[in-house]
Amino acid sequence: MKRREFIELSANGLGGLLIYSLAGKARVVSAREGTVKVPLRFFTEPEARVVIAACERIFPADESGPGATQAGTMVYIDRQLAGPYGSDSHRYTKPPFVPSLPGHGYQGRANPQETYRAGIPTLGADFIALEAPKQDERIAAIEKTHFFQLLRQHTIEGMFCDPMHGGNAGLIGWQMLGYPGPRMSYREQLGRFNGVAYRPKPESLSQILGYPVKPWEDQGQDKG
Amino acid sequence: MKTLAPVDVVIVGGGWSGMIMAKEIALRTPLSVLVLERGGPFRGVGSYGEEMDEVDTFIRKRFAENPAVETFTTRATRKDRANPLRQYGALPWMGTGMGGSGDHWGATSPRLMPEALRLASHLRERYGASRLPPDTTIQDLGITWDEIEPYYTRAEEMMGTCGKAGNLKGRRIEGGNIFEGPRSREFPNPPHPMPYGPLLFAKAAKELGYHPFPMPSSTLSRSYVNPDGVGRVGCQYCGHCSGFGCMVGAKASPNFTLLPLLEGRKNFTARTHCQVRRIVHRGGSAVGVTYVDASGMECMQPAETVVLAAWVFNNARLLMLSNIGERYDPVSFRGTLGRNPTYSVHVGLDYFLDKPQNDFMGSGGLGMGIGDFGGDLGADGAARGAFQGGIIFAYQQGDPPVISAFGKIPKGETQRNWGSQWKQAALKWNDRYGTFLNTGNHFAYRQNYLDLDPTYTDRWGDPLLRVTMDWTDAERKQAAYMLEKEVGIAEAMGALAINPHPNAATSGPPLMVDQHSHGGAIMGTSPENSVVNTWLQHWQMSNLWVVGGSALPQGDEHLTLTVMALAYRAADAFVDRYVKRPGALA
Numbered sequence: 179m180k181r182r183e184f185i186e187l188s189a190n191g192l193g194g195l196l197i198y199s200l201a202g203k204a205r206v207v208s209a210r211e212g213t214v215k216v217p218l219r220f221f222t223e224p225e226a227r228v229v230i231a232a233c234e235r236i237f238p239a240d241e242s243g244p245g246a247t248q249a250g251t252m253v254y255i256d257r258q259l260a261g262p263y264g265s266d267s268h269r270y271t272k273p274p275f276v277p278s279l280p281g282h283g284y285q286g287r288a289n290p291q292e293t294y295r296a297g298i299p300t301l302g303a304d305f306i307a308l309e310a311p312k313q314d315e316r317i318a319a320i321e322k323t324h325f326f327q328l329l330r331q332h333t334i335e336g337m338f339c340d341p342m343h344g345g346n347a348g349l350i351g352w353q354m355l356g357y358p359g360p361r362m363s364y365r366e367q368l369g370r371f372n373g374v375a376y377r378p379k380p381e382s383l384s385q386i387l388g389y390p391v392k393p394w395e396d397q398g399q400d401k402g
Numbered sequence: 403m404k405t406l407a408p409v410d411v412v413i414v415g416g417g418w419s420g421m422i423m424a425k426e427i428a429l430r431t432p433l434s435v436l437v438l439e440r441g442g443p444f445r446g447v448g449s450y451g452e453e454m455d456e457v458d459t460f461i462r463k464r465f466a467e468n469p470a471v472e473t474f475t476t477r478a479t480r481k482d483r484a485n486p487l488r489q490y491g492a493l494p495w496m497g498t499g500m501g502g503s504g505d506h507w508g509a510t511s512p513r514l515m516p517e518a519l520r521l522a523s524h525l526r527e528r529y530g531a532s533r534l535p536p537d538t539t540i541q542d543l544g545i546t547w548d549e550i551e552p553y554y555t556r557a558e559e560m561m562g563t564c565g566k567a568g569n570l571k572g573r574r575i576e577g578g579n580i581f582e583g584p585r586s587r588e589f590p591n592p593p594h595p596m597p598y599g600p601l602l603f604a605k606a607a608k609e610l611g612y613h614p615f616p617m618p619s620s621t622l623s624r625s626y627v628n629p630d631g632v633g634r635v636g637c638q639y640c641g642h643c644s645g646f647g648c649m650v651g652a653k654a655s656p657n658f659t660l661l662p663l664l665e666g667r668k669n670f671t672a673r674t675h676c677q678v679r680r681i682v683h684r685g686g687s688a689v690g691v692t693y694v695d696a697s698g699m700e701c702m703q704p705a706e707t708v709v710l711a712a713w714v715f716n717n718a719r720l721l722m723l724s725n726i727g728e729r730y731d732p733v734s735f736r737g738t739l740g741r742n743p744t745y746s747v748h749v750g751l752d753y754f755l756d757k758p759q760n761d762f763m764g765s766g767g768l769g770m771g772i773g774d775f776g777g778d779l780g781a782d783g784a785a786r787g788a789f790q791g792g793i794i795f796a797y798q799q800g801d802p803p804v805i806s807a808f809g810k811i812p813k814g815e816t817q818r819n820w821g822s823q824w825k826q827a828a829l830k831w832n833d834r835y836g837t838f839l840n841t842g843n844h845f846a847y848r849q850n851y852l853d854l855d856p857t858y859t860d861r862w863g864d865p866l867l868r869v870t871m872d873w874t875d876a877e878r879k880q881a882a883y884m885l886e887k888e889v890g891i892a893e894a895m896g897a898l899a900i901n902p903h904p905n906a907a908t909s910g911p912p913l914m915v916d917q918h919s920h921g922g923a924i925m926g927t928s929p930e931n932s933v934v935n936t937w938l939q940h941w942q943m944s945n946l947w948v949v950g951g952s953a954l955p956q957g958d959e960h961l962t963l964t965v966m967a968l969a970y971r972a973a974d975a976f977v978d979r980y981v982k983r984p985g986a987l988a
Contacts, residue, residue, distance in 0.1 A: 242826045243829065268469060270486050270489070272859065281909075282914075284488065284491075334808055335461065337808075360803070361640065363639070368763050372597065375758040376763075394464050
C-alpha cells in the first residue's frame with residue numbers, strides 16, 4: 179500500500195472559518211490553529227504544492243476576492259483524481275486512440291491521474307519558488323495542453339463546488355458570487371426579484387438537507 | 403444462455419416511449435408486459451434531493467449512461483474516419499435507468515407546427531422542389547394534424563403541461579403562440595411566473611411586432627391531478643432541473659406519471675440493469691430478445707410482441723445488430739434503416755445586462771418564446787436559402803447553477819481565460835447574462851446516415867453505432883438568418899453585449915450527436931421510404947414495434963411531446979386493433 183501523504187497548510191491562508199473534512203470527518207479549523215495537516219489521496223506532497231501554486235495563478239486572490247488557495251481547490255482536485263473520475267471509470271477507453279477534430283472531445287489514452295502526473299512537471303521543478311509573473315509565463319507556455327485545460331476547469335470546480343467535495347472551503351466561493359446554495363425552493367422569490375439581487379446566506383447541500391451527503395468520490399465505484 | 407418464461411409483450415427501454423406503451427397495454431389489456439431497462443431502478447425523490455450537486459450529477463453525469471459501457475462514433479462524411487465520443491462533454495446526455503431521459507429532461511413541450519407533419523410536401527408546394535437544398539431527404543410523417551392533435555392533448559394532460567393556448571379550435575388568442583396549430587383544449591395548467599430575463603425578452607419582442615408567449619413546460623405551475631388520477635405538486639424553481647431528477651416530482655417523468663399506475667400490477671414487471679443485445683426473429687416474426695442481466699448472465703426472453711423503445715439512435719442500432727430490415731446504403735441510396743438522422747440547428751446567444759438575474763432560480767422549460775420564425779420562414783427566408791426556423795426563446799433554467807455558469811464574459815473583454823483580469827471580468831458579469839435558443843429545425847440529407855462502426859465495440863463486443871453527419875449550406879444560412887433575428891431582439895432588450903454561440907453558421911461538423919437527435923428508423927407511408935408505418939409497426943415484422951424519436955424523419959430541438967403523442971397513437975393502434983387481429987396495420 180502507498181505511504182500516506184500529508185500536506186501541512188496554513189489555516190490562516192485557508193480562510194480561517196473552514197469546514198474541512200479531514201479523513202472523512204467534518205471539522206472546523208480556526209485561523210488560530212496555525213497549520214492544518216491534510217491527508218492526500220493522490221498527489222505527493224511536492225505535487226500538491228505545485229498544484230496549489232498553479233491554481234492560485236489561474237484564480238488568484240486579489241482585490242476582487244479570495245482565490246484558489248483559500249478555497250482549497252487542490253484538495254478538491256486531489257479527491258477527484260483519487261475517485262472514479264480520476265481513473266476514467268466513466269470514459270470510453272477502448273483503443274485505437276486516434277487524434278481528431280476538437281468536436282470529438284479528448285481522444286487521448288491518459289486518464290486524469292496520468293495527465294496530472296505527467297503534466298505537473300511541465301511547469302518546472304522550481305515552479306513554486308518563482309515570482310508570480312514568471313509562474314504566469316510557465317502557465318502560458320502550456321496553455322493549450324490537455325493538462326492545463328483540466329487544471330483550469332478543475333480550479334473553477336474547486337472554487338464553486340459543494341464543500342463536501344473538498345473545495346469552496348467555508349463556502350468562500352459561493353459567498354463571493356452571492357450564490358445561496360442548492361436550496362429546495364424559490365417559489366416565493368421567482369418573479370419578485372426582477373433585476374434586483376436576491377442573496378440569502380449560502381448553505382451547503384448537507385446544511386440544507388440537515389444530514390451529511392457523501393460525494394461520489396467518497397462512495398467508491400458505482401456499478402458501471 | 404438461460405431461457406426465461408415467455409411474456410406477451412417485452413418492451414426494450416423504460417423511458418417515455420416504452421412506459422407509455424407499457425401503461426396503455428398493461429392497463430387496457432390482460433397481456434403480460436415486461437420492461438427491460440439497461441439502467442437502474444427509480445431512485446426516488448429523496449435521492450433526487452441528495453443529487454442536487456453540480457459536480458456529481460451535472461458535470462460528471464454520474465447517473466447518465468456510462469460511456470465506458472456504450473457510446474457512439476461520429477464523423478462528418480463517409481470519407482472520414484469516425485472517432486468514438488469518449489466522455490461527457492462530447493457525448494450527448496444519454497439517460498439511463500427507469501424513466502430514461504424523461505427523468506432528467508427540461509420538460510420544454512412545444513407541439514410541431516401542422517406543416518411540419520408534411521414538411522416535404524409543404525415546402526415543395528410552396529417553393530418548388532428545385533429551390534430546396536440539394537440531397538435533402540425530408541419527408542412527410544404520413545399523419546395529419548387532426549390525427550395527431552388528440553394525442554398531443556393526451557400527452558399534455560398526462561403531464562399537466564403549463565402554457566397558454568394561442569389557437570383554440572382556430573380562434574387566435576394573443577398571449578399564446580398564435581402561429582401554432584389549432585388546439586382542441588386549453589393547456590391543463592396556467593403558465594409559470596416569469597423571471598426578469600424572459601420578461602425583458604417578451605417586452606422587446608412585442609415592441610418589434612412579434613408575438614411572445616410562455617413556452618409550454620411540463621413542469622407543473624401548481625398542484626395537479628391528471629386524468630389517470632396521478633397527483634403532483636407545483637414547481638419550486640430550485641434551479642436543478644434539466645440534467646437532474648425532480649426532488650418534488652413537479653417535473654413530468656415516467657417515474658412520476660406512469661410507473662405508479664403500473665407498480666403492483668400482476669401483468670407488469672420491470673427488470674433493471676438488463677442490456678438488450680438482440681431481437682430474436684424467425685420466419686419473419688420476432689420471437690423475443692436476448693439480454694445480459696445484472697449478474698452478466700445472457701438470457702433469452704421469449705415474447706409474442708417486441709416493442710423497441712431504446713435511446714433514440716439505439717433503436718436503429720438494435721435493428722442493425724439483429725439484422726432486421728435493409729440497411730441504408732449512402733452510395734445507391736437504397737435501404738431505409740439508418741436513414742434521416744438529424745441534430746438541431748439550435749443557434750443561440752448570450753446577452754449581457756447590467757442587472758442581476760438571480761439565475762440560480764428557474765425551471766427547465768421556464769421561458770418566453772416567439773413563434774414568428776417557428777416554422778416556414780416565408781419568402782424572406784427562402785430568398786436567403788433559409789426555409790424552416792424554430793421557436794426563439796429566452797429561458798431561465800436555473801442550471802447549471804454555478805460552476806458551469808461561471809466565466810461568461812463579453813467577447814474581447816479579456817485576452818486570457820485565467821488569471822486576475824479574467825477572474826474579475828467573470829465576477830463582474832456573473833449572474834448578469836441570459837440565454838436565447840431557437841428550436842432549430844434540421845433537414846435530413848442523403849449523405850447523413852447511421853451504420854455500425856467497423857472498429858469500435860461496446861462492453862460486450864458489439865459494434866458501436868456510427869453517425870455520419872455534416873452541416874450543409876442550408877443549415878449555415880438558416881443559422882445566420884435566425885441569429886440575425888435573435889440579435890435584433892437582444893439589442894432591443896438593451897443588451898450591453900451579445901455573444902453568439904458557436905453554431906452551424908460558424909463551427910465545424912456536428913461531431914457531437916445530441917440528446918435532441920432523431921431518426922434512423924423513421925416512420926412513413928411506404929416500406930420504400932421508412933422502417934415503420936405511421937403506427938410505428940415495423941413494415942417487415944408486424945409483431946415488432948419501434949417507438950420513439952427514431953421515428954421522426956426530420957429534426958427539431960424539442961420533439962419529446964411529439965414522440966409521446968406518436969407513442970400514444972401506437973399504443974391505441976396496438977390495443978384497439980392489433981390485439982384483436984394481429985398482423986400488419988398498414
